Amino acid sequence: GNSVTQMEGPVTLSEEAFLTINCTYTATGYPSLFWYVQYPGEGLQLLLKATKADDKGSNKGFEATYRKETTSFHLEKGSVQVSDSAVYFCALTSANSGNTPLVFGKGTRLSVIA
């Protein structure tokens, strides 16, 4: 079945450091890939997405590229801020549209210290 594996946390970085959170997936067909972020006390918010191979999703300085050859969708940010402290979830759907549920990774907690 479909699955998502992301790096274990917690990840602690100093402000302005470079961030990478690894995510790999197993899926049949051509899944859409997502990164969601959960700030303390809030619900999950869509951070970025990519729907086909080689697409790059980007938002708020975060980027992730859909790599079909390595089945990966690693999240990166060049310079993190304290406000980026949150839990980040990598996820996929098995289809590009329709009422298809998301399959999530376990989440990676990021703490950014000043």
Place this chain on the structure above:
Amino acid sequence: GAVVSQHPSRVICKSGTSVKIECRSLDFQATTMFWYRQFPKQSLMLMATSNEGSKATYEQGVEKDKFLINHASLTLSTLTVTSAHPEDSSFYICSALEGGKETQYFGPGTRLLVL
């Protein structure tokens, strides 16, 4: 972006009682809503998919008679945990999907503690 609310945000109940959790889409019509369960330090696990006006589709291993889902309108879905037991204590999260759209919008979650 679209807003999804959940109520209550936190509930404590005695073993054997039933608890209802509401999930509302505040500014769009949700033809599909999903219910997830999240254990500490673990991923979100899909429990069921509900489409407005029809019976929910439950994932394997989820007891439909224990976790009653009703999606009676395009803005409201409810999850009722019947005869709750301590092992049902968890974080329950709903998401809503507008018809024809791809992005799911998540509620803030409901933390259930069964004593």
